[in-house]
Amino acid sequence: MTLLLLFLEFAKVGLFAVGGGLATIPFLQDMGTRTGWFTNADLTTMIAVSESTPGPMGVNMATYVGFETAGLPGAVLATLGLITPSIAVIIVIAGFLEKFRQSKTVDSVFRGLRPASTALIAAAGLSVALSVFVAAGGAETHAFTLRWPVVILSAVIFLCTQQKKLKKLHPVAFIAIAAVAGAVFQF
Template structure:
């Protein structure tokens, strides 16, 4: 019964949280207070762990909450609940897309959509940049501070990717080296 409820609660999150994984947080907050499965303090820990481990944040959060409530089966069931609505919706949309791909109207719509989608990704990237590189309100005289070591690291990775021989490396290589740099220089 509890597993059924767990599946249903995450099914609802998957159905109503439109957008990225962070869109699930408000839903999780109300889930915690409604069910008593976890406290706001637990949720803070879960967000921190979800952000610092591999995997999409939204999925990590579902697994963590599920494990907290019902151990390993709970983790699996919560994650399945989260992904079920989006799998159903996307399978339907993807079916339609393949059917109407030849349509001139669909092609024209995507002609406008692609630059918009690129812009939305760029905007999300800019938000990440602000998040990573700028600290707000660190001292009274400065409203914000730029973290120069991180600016240098970001620039170094970007330029390294531009070099043909290095650009062929898998992104995880750059991620690994940057993690080491973070530890070595206590970033």
């Protein structure tokens, strides 16, 4: 019964959360309070782990909540619940777009969408940059300090991705090098 409930609860999250993984957090808080499966403190740990492990954050959180609630079957069903609405909705939309691909109207709408989509990605990148580059000072000073090693590493990697030979490196190679640099220099 818990398994079925997990699937349904996460299908609800998948249906109503719109956007990135962070959009699922309010739904998870509400789920924890209603079902008693996990506390807000548990959720904080789950968010931290989901952010620091491979995999899209929203998926990681569904897997984690499912596992903590009902073991491996719980992890599988919570994750399947999360993705089921997406699969259904996107297949309908993609089918619709395929059908109207030749339409001039759909084409002109997408020509307007693309710069906005690019802007949203840039905005998301900037807010990640802000959260990674700036460290809050002590509680009483309200001062913010720039985390220079992180800023410099980021700048170096960016320059490498613009360089003719180095940009052929797989993105994950940069991620691996950066992880080692962070660990060695104790970022």
